Amino acid sequence: MRSRLHPVVALLAGFALTACATAPETEEEAADERAPFASTYTPRPSTPTLIRGATVLDGNGAEFENADVLMREGRIVAVGPNLSTDGATVVDGVGRFVTPGIIDAHSHLGVYPAPSIPATSDGNELTQPNTAEVWAEHSVWPQDPGFQRAVAGGVTTLHVLPGSGNLFGGRGVTLRPVLGARTVQEMKFPDAPHSLKMACGENPSRVYGTRNSSPATGMGNVAGYRQAFANAQRYARRVQDAEDGNGEPPDRDLEMETLGGVLNGDIILQWHCYRADEMATAIEISREFDFEIAAFHHAVEAYKITDLLVEEGICAAIWADWWGFKLEGYDGIRENIPFVHAGGGCAVVHSDSEVGIQRLNQEAAKALADGRRAGLQITRAEAWTWLSRNPARALQIDDETGTLEPGRRADVVVWSADPLSSYAVAERVYIDGALIYERSQVNDRPSDFELGQSYRESMQ
Amino acid sequence: MRFFSALLLAAAALAAPVAAETVLIRDGRVVTNGAAGTIESGDVLIVDGRISAVGANVSAPRDARIVEANGRFVTPGAFAAMSEIGLSEISGSGAPNDADLDNDDITAAADAGRAFNPSVTAIAVTRMEGVTRAAIAPSSTGAIFGGRGALVTMSGEPDSLFRQSAFMVVELGETGATRIGGSRAALWPAFEAALRDAREYPNRYRSGQGGAILSELDAAALQPFARGQGLFLVHIESAADIRRLIRFKRDNPSLRFAIHGGAEAWQVASELARADIPVIVDPLSNLPDRFERLAARLDNAALLERAGVNVAIAPAPGTVDAHQARLVLQLAGNAVANGMDWDAAFAAVSRAPAEIFGVGSSVGRLERNYQADVVIWDGDPLQVTSAPDAVFIEGVEQPLVSRQTQLRDRYHPSRQAQR
Incomplete structure (x- = not known):
């Protein structure tokens, strides 16, 4: 089994991303130098908080009855029975459920x-099949009203990706849906690595094939990936040679910097791929060029190759039940997520939707129930790993968030009832220990776009 | 093991569909959708494809098969108030898609019932989740008229189309404006001209005058609707557009309208109730993703229902698809999560669509003489975790298998382990 995670890289990623272009001379200089577009996120003010007497799903597969969750200085301090209040604000958790944020x-x-x-259609740079040079964050509009809706659904972290029309769509970015952010940098999850979005299948060959340019076919897709990585290897060698004193460095090439980041592990690969055979081909390419794939996205046929995914340590980010809208989505089954889970894989429930992101808990609930009906034994606490720990792994932020382990960021949701259901709603959402959403104060921090719209006066 | 033997039984059922039989479902939590409300411990008797009796102690005819519900939910089948099911096997990928009618040669005359294919795999996928009927229509045409919609059952049988030309889709909002030069300013005059063309069909066409806006074919198809003999299903979202429709109805009281969309309908809820215009809403529509939906909010369905509007639930125009009609129950559950009464939410995906589309006297309730579309559930039907244990359509028990369950079984982890 090949190792998938680079914990050190994850911490240094902010610097490492640019390091291949402008290598800092000393470590001290590196520490002073702020990477371009680095996170300027700062946690909102928080007070120590104790949620008392709740049912806790810890995001790591365990459930605790009648347990307390203590947060202090933005971090999880403890989960357990009868914790000492110790001056913390007490929130009544009786009859409620507490989970890590989605x-x-x-x-x-x-x-x-x-x-x-x-x-506002800013997600797909459909001008050539390889746009590894573009960054999704440079299209993100912080005033998108969708961020506030996502928080209300219990989401505390999201990975924003370019679209899937290109073989190489560009870099993805991990964000905090904090309300009131004025810039995307104020939303960026500190030190989270960039991703590269790649796409298999019908989308790129449709987009470019209809323009009578490459790729027009599945084989054209694969040739496009391989040639690009071959070029990136050559570029990386020239950079390395120059650093070793042999010759001039190449001109800066933003596309090559992204692909080079994938080759050296600084940038994690998120690969849109529906079909089992195409995922297997993608794995073969990753072997040829010696890089790693963090997750296949959509992965409608992941259940057919769970063994391969487990062997490679690749997560599968999946819808609960989407199918049939394209031929490559024809074989979608409701048991995809639980089958990947049962095979020992890293199953992730994802949305790819501004509507779906608001109720990912329900999508996990469907997958859980369908898995059980297929005879699998899965607990609701295990199902919650699909919503927090596993996506944290796929994004390489699992040292920071995704579970309620002590020391993790206090990204916490208080649910009105068992969240693996249709009726539960997020009552309170904490990010880094700060209460950023309360259901009783519905949409009290609308985006600038929504402010002053006439209907708001009639909402009371 | 029990799982697989159940499958074998189900597969056998698929091979030889049973005819309508006499069935007594006993001791269920029976949601009648009618005057009897929910009967906590009730029986439902099915004879010849119809509901024969519903009540606390229905006696079993000698030939009746007894199904013990043991307190489980027993409900009318769900009715997807809008879907493209049966109009394509695969909707994208350049595959044939009869929901996608993008020219304007044939508009009002387009007829979804003539395109419906009961053999698509989505039918079995849908009915095994408790949806037994659907209203279908093309997603779009190149004009303000989307064509005639149809009503279908999920039996998959050749006769599953049960009402052709059941409604006429008309675009009178943002989408409609794009079809008529880009502006609502042209939309209503065009709609009124089309109604005149239809009312004056066939005379003005035979006289050689021709239509002001409609072809002869479209005028003929529109005529019954323009004379108040059929329902206009109007795609509008904004409060301003809805007010225009209410005024238009006041001036044209013989015409029948229902709204599909209505994201901002909560702002004009009492006016809609007074005008007796039902609304098909999407309880997940809460984003200002279109300028006609800036005021979209999650409790739209609850607010409308409370104001006395007849509310049905379906995906919003633009998100209706051919494969996920089964999700209408999840939509209804979300309406409950956002304040709608459970009974009203369930009715919004069963009784209300039947009433809106004119079949409310035979579909959508568990009452005597109603079509025996009956579902026995393993839990609360509006919970995403629940699924049917048994589905009857017109008294025929349906196999709970589909192409998806066959893929599931082929790749089941317990079989993979033996590989």
Whole structure:
């Protein structure tokens, strides 16, 4: 089994991304130098908080009855019975459920914001099949009203990706849906690595084939991936040679910097791929060029190759039940997520939707129930790993969030009832220990776009 | 093991569909959708494809098969108030898609009933989740008229189309404006001209005058609707557009309208109730993703229902598809999560669509003489975790298998382990 995670890389990623272009001379200089577009996110003010007497799903597969959750200085301090209040604000958790915040590994919020008009269609740079040089964050509109709706659905972290029309769509970014952010940098999850979005299948060959250019076929797709990585290897060698004193460095090439980041592990690969055979081909390419795939996205046929995914340590980010809208989505089954889970794989429930992101808990609930009806024994606490721990792994932020382990960021949701149901709603959402959403204060921090719209006066 | 033997039984059922039989479902939590409300411990008797009796202690005829519900939910089948099911096997990928009619040669005359294919795999996928009927229509045409919709059952049988030309889709909002030069300013005059063309069909066409806006074919198809003999299903979202429709109805009281969309309908809820215009809403529509939906909110369905509007639930225009009609129950559950009464939410995906589309006297309730579309559930039907244990359509028990369950069984982890 090949190792998938690079914990050190994850911490340094902010610097490492640019390091291949402008290598800092000393470590000290590196520490002072702020990477371009680095996160300027700061946690909102928080007070120590104790949620008392709740049913806790810890995001790591365990459930605790009548347990307390203590948060202090933005971090989880403890989960257990009868914790000492110790001056913390006490929140009544009796009859309620507490979970880690939901992490959506596949969102287009901000890049395809509401309102949806041509001017806001900012997610797909469909000008050539390889646009590894573009960054989704440079399309993100922080005032997208979708961010507030996502928080109300219990989402505390989301990964915003470019669309899937290109072989190489560009870099994805991990964000905090904090309300009131004025810039995307104020939303960026500190030190989370960039991803590269790649796409298999029908989309790129349709987009470019209809323009009578490559790729027009599945084989054209694969040739496109391989040639690009071959070029990136050559570029990386020239950079390395120059650093070793042999010759001039190549001109800066943003596309090559992204692909080079994938080759050296600084940038994690999120690969849109529906069909089992195409995922297997993608794995073969990753072997040829010696890089790793963090997750296949959509992965409608993941259940057919669970063994391969487990062997490679690749997560599968999946819808609960979408199918049939394209031929490559024809074999979708409701048991895809539980089958990947049962095979020992890293199953992730993702949305790819500004509507779905608001109720990913229900999608996990469907997958759980369908898995059980197929005879699998899965607990609701295990099902919650699909929503927090596993996506955190796929995004390489699992040292920071995704579970309620002590020391993790206090990204916490208090649910009105068992969240693996239709009726439960998020009552309170904490990010880094700060209460950023309360259901009783519905939409009290609308985006600038929504402010002053006449209907708001009649909402009371 | 029990799982697989159940499958074998189901597969056998698929091979030889049973005819309508006499069935007594005993001791269920029976949601009648009628005057009897929910009967906590009730029986439902099915004879010859119809409901024969519903009540606390229905006696079993000698030939009746007894099904013990043991307190489980027993409900009318769900009715998807809008779907493209049966109009394509695969909707994208350049595959044939009869829901996608994008020219304007044939508009009002387009007829979804003539395109419906009961053999698509989505039918079995849908009915095994408790949806037994659907209203279908093309997703779009190139004009303000989307064509005639049809009503179908999920039996998959050749006769499953049970009402052709059941409604006429008309676009009178943002989408409609794009079809008529880009502006609502042209939309209503065009609609009124089309109604005149239809009312004056066939005379003005035979006289050689021709239609002001409609072809002869479209005028003929529109005529019954323009004379108040059929329902206009109007795609509108904004409060301003809805007010225009209410005024138009006041001036044209013989015409029949229902709204599909209505994201901002909560703002004009009492006016809609007074005008007796039902609304098919999407309880997940809460984003200002279109300028006609800036005021969309999650409790739209609850607010409308409370104001006395007849509310049905379906995906919003633009998100209706051919494969996920089964999700209408999840939509209704979300309406409950956002304040709608459970009974009203369930009725919104069963009785209300039947009433809106004119079949409410035979479909959508568990009452005597109603079509025996009956579902026995393993839990609360509006919970995403629940699924049917048994589905009857017109008294015939349906196999709970589909192409998806066959894929599931082929790749089941317990079989993979033996590989």
